[in-house]
Amino acid sequence: MTRKVFLKLLGLFALLLVFHTVVMEIVFRGMLSQAPVTTFHRIAGAALWSGLVALGAALLAAAWLALRISSRLRQVVDFAHRIAAGDLTARLQSKGDELSSMESALNQTAERLGQSFAEIESRRQELAAMLDSMQEAVVAVSAEGHVLWSNAVMQRIAGTQIRAGRSLVQSVRDPNLLDCVKGALESRSATSGRSSSLAPGRTFEINAAPLPSGGAIAVLHDVTRVEAAERSRRDFIANVSHELRTPLTSIQGYVETLLEDPAPNGETTREFLGIIQKSARRMSRLTEDLLALAGVESPDYKLARQPMRANTLVEEAVESLGGLLVDTGVDLEYAGAPAALVLADPDAMHQVFGNLIENALKYAGTGQKIRVGAKQSGSIVEFFVQDFGPGIASEHLERIFERFYRVDKARSRDSGGTGLGLAIVAQIVQAHGGHIRAESELGSGATFFFTLPIAPAAPAVA
Numbered sequence: 346m347t348r349k350v351f352l353k354l355l356g357l358f359a360l361l362l363v364f365h366t367v368v369m370e371i372v373f374r375g376m377l378s379q380a381p382v383t384t385f386h387r388i389a390g391a392a393l394w395s396g397l398v399a400l401g402a403a404l405l406a407a408a409w410l411a412l413r414i415s416s417r418l419r420q421v422v423d424f425a426h427r428i429a430a431g432d433l434t435a436r437l438q439s440k441g442d443e444l445s446s447m448e449s450a451l452n453q454t455a456e457r458l459g460q461s462f463a464e465i466e467s468r469r470q471e472l473a474a475m476l477d478s479m480q481e482a483v484v485a486v487s488a489e490g491h492v493l494w495s496n497a498v499m500q501r502i503a504g505t506q507i508r509a510g511r512s513l514v515q516s517v518r519d520p521n522l523l524d525c526v527k528g529a530l531e532s533r534s535a536t537s538g539r540s541s542s543l544a545p546g547r548t549f550e551i552n553a554a555p556l557p558s559g560g561a562i563a564v565l566h567d568v569t570r571v572e573a574a575e576r577s578r579r580d581f582i583a584n585v586s587h588e589l590r591t592p593l594t595s596i597q598g599y600v601e602t603l604l605e606d607p608a609p610n611g612e613t614t615r616e617f618l619g620i621i622q623k624s625a626r627r628m629s630r631l632t633e634d635l636l637a638l639a640g641v642e643s644p645d646y647k648l649a650r651q652p653m654r655a656n657t658l659v660e661e662a663v664e665s666l667g668g669l670l671v672d673t674g675v676d677l678e679y680a681g682a683p684a685a686l687v688l689a690d691p692d693a694m695h696q697v698f699g700n701l702i703e704n705a706l707k708y709a710g711t712g713q714k715i716r717v718g719a720k721q722s723g724s725i726v727e728f729f730v731q732d733f734g735p736g737i738a739s740e741h742l743e744r745i746f747e748r749f750y751r752v753d754k755a756r757s758r759d760s761g762g763t764g765l766g767l768a769i770v771a772q773i774v775q776a777h778g779g780h781i782r783a784e785s786e787l788g789s790g791a792t793f794f795f796t797l798p799i800a801p802a803a804p805a806v807a
Contacts, residue, residue: 421451424451424455428455428458434459435455479496479498480498480566480567481498481564481565481566481567482495482496482498482499482502482549482564482565482567483495483496483498483499483562483563483564483565484496484499484507484513484517484562484563484565485556485560485561485562485563486513486526486530486560486561486562486563487558487559487560488530488558488559488560490512490513490514490526490527490530491510491511491512491513492507492508492509492510492511492512492513492516493509493560494509495507495509499565502543502544502565503516503517503543513526517543518542519540519542519543520542521538521539521540521542521543521551522538522540522543522551522563522565524536524538525537525538525551525552525553525563526553526561526563528553529553529554529555529561529563530555530560530561533555534554534555535552535553535554535555536552536553536554537550537551537552537553538550538551539551540565543565546569547567547569548567548568548569548572549565549566549567549568550565550566550568551563551564551565552564552566580749581748581749584748584749584764585631585635588631588749588764589628589631591624592624592625592627592628593624593628595620595621595624596621596624596625599617599618599620599621600621602617603617631765634765634766634769635765637696637765637769638748638765638768638769638772641769641772641773641776642772646776648690648693648776648777649690649691649692650688650689650690650777651688651689651690651691652686652687652688652800653686653687653688653689653691653694654684654685654686654687655682655683655684655685655686655687655719655721655726655728655797656681656682656683656684656719658682658687658689658691658694658698658719658728659679659682659698659717659718659719659728660679660682661695662694662695662698662699662702662717663677663678663679663717665695666698666699666702669699669702669703669706670706670715673706675706675709675713675714675715676713676714676715677702677714677715677717678714678715678716678717679717679718680716680717680718680729680731681718681719682718682719682720682726682728683719683720683721683726685721685726685799686799686800687726687797687798687799687800688777688778688797688798688799688800689777689797690777693773693776693777696769696770696773697770697773697774697795698717698730700766700767700769700770701730701767701770701793702715702717702730703766704766704767704793705730705731705732705734705791705793706732708732708734708735708790708791709732709733709734709790713732713733713734714733715730715731715732716729716730716731717729717730717731721799724798724799725779725796725797725798725799726796726797726799727794727795727796728794728795728796728797729792729793729794729795730792730793731790731791731792731793732790732791732792733789733790734790734791735787735788735790736785736786736787736788736789736790736791737783737785737787737791738785738787739785742783742784742785745767745783746767746768746770746771746781746783747768748764748765748768749764749765749768750764751764770793770795774795774796774797777797777798778797778798779795779796779797779798780795780796781793781794781795781796782794782795
């Protein structure tokens with residue numbers, strides 16, 4: 346660059362010098378046309394030397410000016426390269442000459458670019474944070490089907506395979522998602538669908554829409570819990586309807602029989618009325634259990650928890666519920682409990698022990714016993730109710746705390762069970778911050794365990 350500038354300036358000075366020489370030649374020839382030849386030669390020699398001196402001075406001036414301008418231009422070029430490389434902090438130092446206005450304008454441009462990029466980066470980070478905080482999975486693709494970006498939820502679902510620049514077809518193997526994105530790209534309109542193979546055991550609603558840039562964006566909403574709740578609601582309604590239909594049908598049938606008999610037999614009437622009473626009690630028990638379950642599952646359910654000794658809870662349960670075992674041939678045995686203080690609602694615990702002991706009584710068998718006790722383990726106390734009946738098969742242990750789930754449906758209905766007792770117990774224990782489980786082997790009885798947290802120590806009073 347220095348050579349080019351120098352040559353241009355030198356050429357300019359040379360042209361000026363030649364023009365000056367030609368003009369001087371013409372003028373001197375007119376002025377000295379009548380003068381002696383020797384005088385003309387002296388003047389010509391002086392003019393030649395003066396031209397050579399001017400040429401040398403021009404060369405030095407051109408070299409100095411070329412170096413100065415070249416240095417300034419080199420700084421401008423370096424500044425441009427730094428800006429192009431992304432260094433928006435680069436600035437030019439103004440020298441206070443003719444190039445200062447250009448340098449000042451370039452500095453202002455760089456500053457504005459820096460502010461614009463900083464604002465864009467800030468908005469990009471805000472958008473990324475907002476997308477990552479969403480519960481839905483989001484992925485954007487280009488018009489060619491390559492991933493532009495995805496939020497943290499989508500990355501957890503798809504794993505490390507999904508990343509920017511990679512084809513969506515290679516990142517996600519779910520055909521429903523690919524079809525929705527493809528439809529949005531081709532039709533340039535919103536498409537929707539459902540996916541159940543993107544993640545095991547989870548169902549997603551897919552909504553894909555085109556982007557102004559030519560790509561598309563897909564939002565995946567997890568509806569697994571919604572579908573489970575809807576399925577649970579349908580099952581609950583079906584179970585309640587079935588449980589109510591059976592005693593209602595029985596009541597209706599026996600009442601119609603009594604009404605149609607013109608001369609009812611006293612013994613037959615008494616037998617039918619007993620069956621009607623039994624069915625009515627079953628309906629009443631079912632209604633009470635439904636109300637109790639609705640109460641403990643309600644968000645407004647409150648517990649009056651207070652510090653109570655574990656052994657006191659067990660002893661009171663054995664004493665107050667012993668009447669359930671009268672005339673059954675089953676003994677209710679106190680198996681010991683620690684004196685540790687636990688946080689518990691006395692009324693709720695009475696219902697828990699009552700349901701567990703009543704459940705054990707159904708399967709204990711005549712001449713057997715039911716053991717009730719507790720053991721301390723660290724910061725919790727684990728209570729247990731044990732029977733020595735036929736036991737529960739392992740495939741039922743994970744589901745026995747579900748509503749209306751019965752291991753032996755015929756026997757449970759004969760004994761008046763509603764299938765809600767263990768579900769109520771599970772809800773109450775969870776409301777206390779504890780856990781419930783069951784252990785059993787066929788032929789060796791079953792044991793139900795539930796835990797309660799130990800009450801925090803009261804501060805010492807001086």
